[in-house]
Amino acid sequence: MSYDILAFDPEATTDDGFERWWDDRSQWTEGHSYADPQVTTPALQAFYRDLIRAFPPMNGPDAPSDEQLVEDPDLEDRLTDYSIGSDLVYAAASWGQAEAVRGEFERLGRLHGVAVAFVSETPLRIQR
Template sequence: MSYDILAFDPGCVTDADFSEWWDAQSEWTEDHSYSDVGVTTADLQVFYRDLAQVFPPMNGPGAPTGEAIRDDPELESRTSSYAIGTSLVYVAFAWSQAKEARRVFGALAEKHGVAVAWVSDNSSIVRP
């Protein structure tokens, strides 16, 4: 299991419609790679780039090399699984990173003006 958080474009869905929207989004049916940050909004792109500096993707572009992990043994515990859609960035963190992930994710979401759904907590939504 993982500790999951979702960042999304605050203009793409209302809180009232969020559950239905998220059910559709989590089918992952958009016609693109879900590891390509270029498919999402400008705000979510810069949000992702900042977040990946602390929690790099475990796969795909930007994933640390074996050499980088050997040089920084703590790096592996921070690698996270990302799914990037046209209006969202979904991240699955290791549970050991939950507290720090929540802190960093929330601060970056506020900085970049993106909304957050605390999926692994109570699915509450925080908007800019």
């Protein structure tokens, strides 16, 4: 089980409409690679680029090399699974990293002007 969180374009949905919007988006039916940050908005691209400095992707073109993993033994613990859509960046991180991931999403969300949905939390919380 993972800690799930996402950043999204604040114009994509309202707080009231979020659950229906997320239900639709999480079907992953957009016709593109979900590992390509070029498919999303400029603000979310910048958010993602900053985020992967601390929490690199476990796969895809931005994943660290085997050499980088050997050089930094703590790096493997921070690997995160990402799915990037036209108006969102979804992350599934280990529960051991939940507090740090949550903090980085909050900080970078404010910095880049994107909304953040804490989908693993009950009740669901959205930061705009």
